Amino acid sequence: MDKLDCIVIGAGPAGLSATLTLGRARRKVHIVDNGTNRNRVTQESHGFLTRDGIKPQQLKDIAMEQLKPYPSVSISKETVTEVYKDDQKDLFTVHTSNNKSYLAEKILLATGIQEEFSISQIKQYYGKSLFSCPYCDGWEHRDQPLAVIAENEAHITHLTKLVFNWSKDLIVFSNGHQLSNKLRNEFESKNIKVYTARIKNLHGENGNLESIELESGENIFRSGGFVVPSFYSPNKFAEQLNCQFDENGEIITDGDGRTTTNGVYIAGETEKAGPSSLIIAAAHGNKAAASINLDLTLERF
Ligand SMILES: Cc1cc2nc3c(=O)[nH]c(=O)nc-3n(C[C@H](O)[C@H](O)[C@H](O)COP(=O)(O)OP(=O)(O)OC[C@H]3O[C@@H](n4cnc5c(N)ncnc54)[C@H](O)[C@@H]3O)c2cc1C
Numbered sequence: 001m002d003k004l005d006c007i008v009i010g011a012g013p014a015g016l017s018a019t020l021t022l023g024r025a026r027r028k029v030h031i032v033d034n035g036t037n038r039n040r041v042t043q044e045s046h047g048f049l050t051r052d053g054i055k056p057q058q059l060k061d062i063a064m065e066q067l068k069p070y071p072s073v074s075i076s077k078e079t080v081t082e083v084y085k086d087d088q089k090d091l092f093t094v095h096t097s098n099n100k101s102y103l104a105e106k107i108l109l110a111t112g113i114q115e116e117f118s119i120s121q122i123k124q125y126y127g128k129s130l131f132s133c134p135y136c137d138g139w140e141h142r143d144q145p146l147a148v149i150a151e152n153e154a155h156i157t158h159l160t161k162l163v164f165n166w167s168k169d170l171i172v173f174s175n176g177h178q179l180s181n182k183l184r185n186e187f188e189s190k191n192i193k194v195y196t197a198r199i200k201n202l203h204g205e206n207g208n209l210e211s212i213e214l215e216s217g218e219n220i221f222r223s224g225g226f227v228v229p230s231f232y233s234p235n236k237f238a239e240q241l242n243c244q245f246d247e248n249g250e251i252i253t254d255g256d257g258r259t260t261t262n263g264v265y266i267a268g269e270t271e272k273a274g275p276s277s278l279i280i281a282a283a284h285g286n287k288a289a290a291s292i293n294l295d296l297t298l299e300r301f
Helices: 011-025 054-067 153-163 181-189 278-300
Strands: 003-008 028-032 074-075 081-084 089-094 102-111 114-116 147-151 170-173 193-195 200-205 208-214 220-222 224-227 230-232 264-266
Touching: 003 011, 003 089, 003 278, 011 028, 011 054, 011 074, 011 278, 028 102, 102 278, 147 153, 147 208, 153 170, 153 181, 153 264, 181 193, 208 224, 264 278
Parallel strands: 003 028, 003 102, 028 074, 102 264, 147 170, 147 224, 170 193
Antiparallel strands: 081 089, 089 102, 114 230, 200 208, 208 220
């Protein structure tokens, strides 16, 4: 098995940006991806400088195409199933679902996060008419009749105030949560209606929301809106590699992508275990790659 300088797990903007930087630094790097990038459910990506409105797959394709001139870079589409470190040799072994194994001096975890919803029907509309990030999709839904679906006071306050910037035609659905009088009054003064009854069903076609049906019997017209998902990490590679976590569940780093386990680096949404954006993830990848390259340089010079 040929030894790599670095194996990158995850070809989202974080992993792809890191791989580009490492390829340009003449490092032998392999990037593995299984096509489960978080934004695969949406039609267009917004706010990435020079690529506003691009399809998520097109952004990925361009990034992969631009890795081709670098001969020390290779790519495979497969799922990483296991990673472990040989502490004596200071080397990482990565196994995949295709029964392949890779040996590398450094490993970059850029596998991102995934979301789940307490109201399961949201999934059918997520990325088409329901979204979680107003900066990503607020503009396209400006001035439309929107829903804010959130289930605790802090989330309701934050998301409603934010989305109000894009549409004044807002209705809050708290799915059983009772709002404080202070917040209710604040929303009332802005003509924002609040329904606290539990959500029974969502109605619409092809991912386009048409109405929200409540257990109280009402069926409220809305053409889209914003929701607050829960986020989780899709794998346990950082735990398996003994990386330390802080009290908020975030992997501890030095701020430049180095974890507490020598040779293990992280980038993108893996870093905060929470949502960010394409351009921030790409910047994290660039920063982590510079750390990897610097460490390899100093170790070998
Ligand atoms: C509906 C929606 C719309 C969005 N719209 C925008 C937008 O308009 N603008 C914007 O800036 N951001 C947007 N985002 C956010 C954006 O998608 C993320 O911020 C960004 O993708 C994070 O990049 P990342 O590289 O950290 O993770 P990801 O892009 O999620 O990439 C992680 C990669 O790791 C791979 N992976 C995971 N586990 C394994 C494994 N075991 N083996 C192999 N590969 C693995 C996955 O295949 C995936 O490609 C949106 C998100 C969603 C859900």
